[in-house]
Amino acid sequence: MRREVTLRDVAELAGVSSRTVSNVVNGYANVTERTRERVQRAVDELGYRPNVLARNLAQGRSGQIAVVVPYLDTPYFSELLQSVIRAARARGYNVLIDQTDGDPEHERAFIAHGSRRLLFDGVIFSPLGLDQQALADRDPALPLVVLGERTSDGGFDHVGIDDVTASRQATDHLLDLGRQRIAAIGDQPYATGEAAQRRTRGFRLAHQARGLVPREDLIISTPRFNRPDGAQAMAHLLDLAEPPDAVFCYSDLVALGAIRTIVSRGLRVPEDVAVIGYDDIEDGAYSNPTVTTISPDKEMIATTAVDRLLLRIASDTPPPGLEMRAPHKLIIRESTAGRTTATA
Amino acid sequence: MRREVTLRDVAELAGVSSRTVSNVVNGYANVTERTRERVQRAVDELGYRPNVLARNLAQGRSGQIAVVVPYLDTPYFSELLQSVIRAARARGYNVLIDQTDGDPEHERAFIAHGSRRLLFDGVIFSPLGLDQQALADRDPALPLVVLGERTSDGGFDHVGIDDVTASRQATDHLLDLGRQRIAAIGDQPYATGEAAQRRTRGFRLAHQARGLVPREDLIISTPRFNRPDGAQAMAHLLDLAEPPDAVFCYSDLVALGAIRTIVSRGLRVPEDVAVIGYDDIEDGAYSNPTVTTISPDKEMIATTAVDRLLLRIASDTPPPGLEMRAPHKLIIRESTAGRTTATA
DNA sequence: CTACGCTTTTGCAGCGCTGCAAAAGACAGC
DNA sequence: GCTGTCTTTTGCAGCGCTGCAAAAGCGTAG
CATH class of the missing domain: 3.40.50.2300 (Response regulator)
Incomplete structure (x- = not known):
């Protein structure tokens, strides 16, 4: 199997440093038009594609959010999920779906301290019920938005209807x-x-x-x-x-x-x-x-949850847990x- | 934010090399019981969790498979997906879900040459119809299993009912x-x-x-x-x-x-x-x-598709495309x- | 005591990318 | 021509892990 094209290959062809190629690929500001063009040509010629894994490792983030639902084949969840995926995609995030089959143990594991670190940057969690044990064990550093259930714990956001x-x-x-x-x-x-x-x-x-x-x-x-x-x-x-x-x-x-x-x-x-x-x-x-x-306004619930989660992911100091109501009719x-x- | 525990930290505490810790964590054979215990204790004490991203990068695989469906809220797909996720999980793989909203362009992009390299190791694809253009552009190196649709192209497997x-x-x-x-x-x-x-x-x-x-x-x-x-x-x-x-x-x-x-x-x-x-x-x-x-026997379709895809991922020389029939009643x-x- | 084969452990390089800080260029003003 | 400031480019280290091959340990035989 042919080795994949790397940044360095492009850099060599374009006669610049690999860091500059990275800058071009990521659309950073301070690159002269001349350089940008030259690099772009080399990228096109070699058919370069960034290695997402390497980027993620270097950046320390995965670009993925997990959505945890009890059952995927429940229409309410699949309809909601559809909106969540769309919203996440629009913001450059991939969605990793996990169904717990309603198993509280499984739900717990998902938000537990240190669980599957770095596979996802945050979790949208739609639990069957909010297990107190799960909340106690939860990783406080994991950005979390909970759908449906409410709680007094202030460490994450909640989105639902009244x-x-x-x-x-x-x-x-x-x-x-x-x-x-x-x-x-x-x-x-x-x-x-x-x-x-x-x-x-x-x-x-x-x-x-x-x-x-x-x-x-x-x-x-x-x-x-x-x-x-x-x-x-x-x-x-x-x-x-x-x-x-x-x-x-x-x-x-x-x-x-x-x-x-x-x-x-x-x-x-x-x-x-x-x-x-x-x-x-x-x-x-x-x-x-x-x-x-x-x-319930599912579209609103989904986009609110995603936006809020991404905000949480982006902030250094976690924002206070918010209680958010989507409209219903x-x-x-x-x-x-x-x-x-x-x-x- | 506290730095996460790495292999090296564990190695230091256990007084062994980081490679040995890796061996223990991954359950490799040639480790003496004594060493294994010592390392395990250190792992537990520090609460070490492997960084999946780093592992993936080093191994050159992502441990994820993508499932591409037109619409998530269609019960047939969500029921099928449920089985696919379960099957993949049981085999140590995560599932990345993508819905194309029935857009052929989107479907095409997914299996196109070099698309989002390394985010997933293979694709289970349930297209609305098998776009000829998509097949022509498809990355021949991408392990692919197609559900429902048939074709004469021999580069991938097909699973469906008669x-x-x-x-x-x-x-x-x-x-x-x-x-x-x-x-x-x-x-x-x-x-x-x-x-x-x-x-x-x-x-x-x-x-x-x-x-x-x-x-x-x-x-x-x-x-x-x-x-x-x-x-x-x-x-x-x-x-x-x-x-x-x-x-x-x-x-x-x-x-x-x-x-x-x-x-x-x-x-x-x-x-x-x-x-x-x-x-x-x-x-x-x-x-x-x-x-x-x-x-249609959805469970069978799902497990067959996953098994076949993983086989394809694991093999160096791609196996010939197979036509597989699940039972129906x-x-x-x-x-x-x-x-x-x-x-x- | 040395040699040999086997098991266990280690060290190093490197996966491909980005963060950081320093270097190089470009330009203006004195 | 020299200095200072700003923009553009570079080099290096390192994200945390695993592959590989070499090193060390260990038991047995000569």
């Missing part, structure tokens, strides 16, 4: 429809993270604001936020003596699973049970029925509003 | 149901890749084997394989004087979009129109109705078989 308000709006929407027995699927009272708990809080607040008290047996916990969980939880709810007439699901996948169960029992959505989801994944816009949902579709198309 | 047979099975299934006017959505007669064309071939073959001729106006081309495309194509089909009573969709997303259109017009699936998809994404198992589909669900649950 879950409590969003959940309250979702519940309000169901109450506005005149529903009497509203269930919630997705609580995780014992989880380390508190995203689920914030949604439950919003759910309760919406009731309280109208002087209502949610029935505790209608608040269902699920291990994850996927279709099977939703399907199963809904089956349980429909088996109750007094089944719900509306359900607030903590993710669109849960909602899709729940709808599946409702329909397969011969009941109608939303006539018999209205369903609302969370995340606004594409599936929900094309399902039968389409799913009313809370839509309620998107009303058939699963609560019914079929709008005439033909039905 | 599209023609699978498509024929799908069509047969619809014919077996007694459907008279079967449409196909997803042909791409002018695309550079031929995956879509192979599916159309299978579609035709199934007809021919029964002495039938498919109606040409029922074979619909789409730019991509997503929900909107499916929805739109189906709308067109339903507007025909003689609309189809069954549809073979070239992806589950297309099928979901098509079903959406059918249902929103007040027609029933499968009673009025039977629908079959392709890819077996999770969505199709929880939609209303659930979607009959061709299920037909999974029959409600969109062709109707509701099996009693209650409906």
Whole structure:
């Protein structure tokens, strides 16, 4: 195999020092037009390409950021990831993706002190829940931005939407429809993270604001936020003596699973049970029925996270941890509003 | 910021040469137990972690493979990716993900000669279509495995399922149901890749084997394989004087979009129109109705691709390009078989 | 006691690049 | 012509590791 072209080769051909070639390649300022041209010609002629590895080693940075998500095949994450990759790429960074399969041990290892040093300059972390142990072990020098979960630890940034308000709006929407027995699927009272708990809080607040008290047996916990969980939880709810007439699901996948169960029992959505989801994944816009949902601004979450992480990477003295809220909105579709198309 | 611990630091503490520390860290053979222990103690005490960048530079490899997909938020790709990442991780490789947004220029750049040298040791490439220009420009020294698309170029491997047979099975299934006017959505007669064309071939073959001729106006081309495309194509089909009573969709997303259109017009699936998809994404198992589909063995595709790529990376003389077939099966669900649950 | 073959350890060079500081040039003013 | 200032170019060291080959250690045999 032919040896690759190096800076030195170019330098020799152009009759300048290798440092000057480096300057040209990197577009540094003080190079005369004459020199630049000569070097450029040599670069072109030899087909020189910088060796990223060597550059990284010399600079002590990798030009890569890691994005850690629990599951890649969850549409919410893959949609978010898509935006993150785009944002990072636009800023000259590559994205290394890691899925933890929801294993807290794996999540921990990722932000632990000294983990895989220098393979990435920083981490965007979307944990299932924020493990306290993980936070304790975390490398304070590792630039970190956390998505979704919140915490009091000040050493990193957090980007997410206002879950409590969003959940309250979702519940309000169901109450506005005149529903009497509203269930919630997705609580995780014992989880380390508190995203689920914030949604439950919003759910309760919406009731309280109208002087209502949610029935505790209608608040269902699920291990994850996927279709099977939703399907199963809904089956349980429909088996109750007094089944719900509306359900607030903590993710669109849960909602899709729940709808599946409702329909397969011969009941109608939303006539018999209205369903609302969370995340606004594409599936929900094309399902039968389409799913009313809370839509977080994923593009905004992604770019904010990337920008903030790069800032953190670039600064010598780590900036204080910031709490950042991306906007969200309620998107009303058939699963609560019914079929709008005439033909039905 | 404290300087990081290096091999040399460990060597000093352990009273050996840095090369010996390297040997211990990498688990090389000829190290006495005594030495190994002493070094290990020093490693632990200082909390030494190898600098991956330096190792890579010295070894001339990056320990990373790139996976190039058109769209990350397409469930088929994200499900596949999940398996690829897992397989690569198990073999000590990291995965760098790149999405091309379907831009052929971008796809080309990725496998082009000298592209981003050394950031990755090889590429698993899942192109929209195999651009001839891209193949011509491709770096022959870059280990490459292509998913889905086939070609006669012998310089790399190909992993996929037998599209023609699978498509024929799908069509047969619809014919077996007694459907008279079967449409196909997803042909791409002018695309550079031929995956879509192979599916159309299978579609035709199934007809021919029964002495039938498919109606040409029922074979619909789409730019991509997503929900909107499916929805739109189906709308067109339903507007025909003689609309189809069954549809073979070239992806589950297309099928979901098509079903959406059918249902929103007040027609029933499968009673009025039977629908079959392709890819077996999770969505199709929880939609209303659930979607009959061709299920490629994604796990097998992923591990085969990774194994083959690593083999290619490891070998000095590139092995000949191989054509590899992963198994697939037909999974029959409600969109062709109707509701099996009693209650409906 | 020396020679020999084997295992274990070492030293050095170098992967290809950039940071730093010094050297060389260019130009103006006295 | 000389000095001082500013711009451009250079040389060197070193990022932290591994490949290679030589050196050292070690046990056995002659």
